Amino acid sequence: MKKRTLAIRWNAPVTLSFALISLAVLGLAALTQGRSTRLLFSVYRSPLSDALTYPRFFLHVLGHSGISHYTSNVMLLLVLGPGLEERFGSESLLKAMAVTAFVTGLLHWLLFPGTALLGASGVVFMMILMASQGGMHGDGIPLTLILVFLLYVGSEVWTALAVQDNVSHLTHIVGGVCGAVLGLRLRKK
Secondary structure, three states, rough: OOOOOOOOOOOOOOHHHHHHHHHHHHHHHHHHOHHHHHHHOOOOOOOOOOOOOOHHHHHHOOOOOHHHHHHHHHHHHHHHHHHHHHHHHHHHHHHHHHHHHHHHHHHHHHHOOOOOEEEHHHHHHHHHHHHHHOOOOOOOOOOHHHHHHHHHHHHHHHHHHHOOOOOOOHHHHHHHHHHHHHHHHHHHH
């Protein structure tokens, strides 16, 4: 009888790469006392003549303010990402993440000139709304998507109005909208 060996698989390349690159960015931030994060991995109002303004629209999702910020985002990413990669494909998920990063980065750059944005929460909330479309068959919109969207957006709007914190609730909402729209588009393909 042949003995089976247990092997570790690189099962979700986009998800795992994102998590590891974000961890490396966090390590780089520790080595540079946060200068690398301010320079490359956060988006803020900077002149369009600054060549680094454009990559920041995408790279801000890799930066995190500390290990707890990183782990809270990456845990959900690691739970949701593999299923989304399996369902939609790694390339489609990477494109959805890039679109979400760009949209949230650009909106932050336009609407909040006095603050910086960093972290993967917009991407995570995009994944939550994409994942809520699981089991969609036919032309209808699943009730689970509608309920998750209403509960999620409602709680983010309520929190944004009622609580003063350092959380970009607009990024969460925009990430969720991106997930709902991109998930429906990818499903039709």
